[in-house]
Amino acid sequence: MTVAVRYTAARTLDTAETETRSPGPGEVELAPAYVGICGTDLHIFHGDMDARVTTPAVLGHEMSGRVVRVGPDVEGWAPGDAVTVMPLRWDGTCPACGSGHQHICQHLDFIGIDSPGAMQQRWTVPASTLVRVPDSVPLERAALVEPTAVAVHDVGRAAVREGERVVVVGGGPVGILIALVARAAGADVRIAELSAHRRALAEASGLTAWDPAVDDVPELVREWTGEAGAEVAFEVSGAAAGVDTAVDVLGVRGRLCLVAIHPRPREINLHRFFWRELTLVGARLYDRSDFEKAVSLVADGTIPAERLISKVVPLTEAPAAFAALEAGGDVMKILVDCTDDAQGVAV
CATH class of the missing domain: 3.40.50.720 (NAD(P)-binding Rossmann-like Domain)
Structure with missing residues (x-):
């Protein structure tokens, strides 16, 4: 079992235990470390995307973490590898994909919106979505690679x-x-x-x-x-x-x-x-080259990620963090700590 933050209705979140899915062929199981709350998550929280989101929905797509298990036929990844996820799954058959624009696939699965996201202690995703994070980059900062x-x-x-x-x-x-x-x-x-x-x-x-x-x-x-x-x-x-x-x-x-x-x-x-x-x-989303460039910008300090992180809260306090962001005030980016021993700290 894993603990997850779920959207259940407009302005309503809960934390609940959900089943951990073992990685199948071509998949990996991750232990998310830090997950950022972004503007799209707030749109979901407000109920603006109810026509698209199936409830209860596990949120989160700005993340960093480590590989826990790899499924059959997965090569190049091993337990302990530091990663972030490019949360896009495309069909490869639609006109957009055929013209080389898979990131805006006409049947796109945006993981964390259209399917379960990262705001949970264990998360199984396609290995094709993984992007490697250098060991020199703290996982808190790596959570800002996606934005x-x-x-x-x-x-x-x-x-x-x-x-x-x-x-x-x-x-x-x-x-x-x-x-x-x-x-x-x-x-x-x-x-x-x-x-x-x-x-x-x-x-x-x-x-x-x-x-x-x-x-x-x-x-x-x-x-x-x-x-x-x-x-x-x-x-x-x-x-x-x-x-x-x-x-x-x-x-x-x-x-x-x-x-x-x-x-x-x-x-x-x-x-x-x-x-x-x-x-x-x-301008919508990104492709893999954008993600790889983002990793390098965070790694070399061009992006002062630590300055943009206002607060880190444990998974159980995520609903309150959404409410704080909705209220505005002196806050930029809030990260949710999904690790098993998470303690909320100010950065």
């Missing part, structure tokens, strides 16, 4: 180039990670974020952050760029005002990368797209 892979993919989709001016609208965990990855690619980056706590974390990482509640962000961008406007904007806030800001800061032929999940349709200034020949690109 870093999101940022790597987003920066790639926006085709950020050295010397470009980039505005990130929304300075939550993914927003700051995008800013750090874009900076590593040679871009000059600014963040627009309402939370003073998150702005302070961004600035502690060497980033410039503006408060859109008091700062005229489009005007600041015009001053910064000599009236040209930014080459790239990322919309990571999920708010209607964030969409407006992301469009308004762009210069001629600027690129807007949509990262946030918007639960409802938004109005957008299409005239500005016409007038300035702007481009809108969507």
Whole structure:
């Protein structure tokens, strides 16, 4: 048996014992160490994804841990190996897969949403989803590889180039990670974020952050760029005002990368797209190369993972951690410690 955190209904989680499934052919059993709570998990918690999620649902897809057992026909992995998981299972037969875009398979199983996730003491997954973590990387930091892979993919989709001016609208965990990855690619980056706590974390990482509640962000961008406007904007806030800001800061032929999940349709200034020949690109998930790049960025310190971790709580306190994140306040990333002897600690 294993203890798991389960979503049962809107704003309702429990911890319960569930059956441990032995690894079959091509599978491995993992002992998750740390699992991050992300924005998608909060959407599930709010009940926004009930049409997709089958209850009770074990949550969690941002994780690190170790291999416990390997199933038949699994090569290259052994008990004790440190890993993270790229939580995607595709069918390999749909048009998206046929065109080489398996990560957005038309019948995608996103593990942790469409099937049981990592927020449990034992977790069986396909060996093909494993990504190796160097022994030099603490498992707490390795839990941020998955959101870093999101940022790597987003920066790639926006085709950020050295010397470009980039505005990130929304300075939550993914927003700051995008800013750090874009900076590593040679871009000059600014963040627009309402939370003073998150702005302070961004600035502690060497980033410039503006408060859109008091700062005229489009005007600041015009001053910064000599009236040209930014080459790239990322919309990571999920708010209607964030969409407006992301469009308004762009210069001629600027690129807007949509990262946030918007639960409802938004109005957008299409005239500005016409007038300035702007481009809108969507960015969803990642592929293996994004994950491998993310591991290297966490390992070499480009991503200051420890600075982004606000708190670590034991598995039994995960429901309270969801409520704390929903309430907002001075919090960035909360990790759930799934180890057998977990004790909640502040980082």
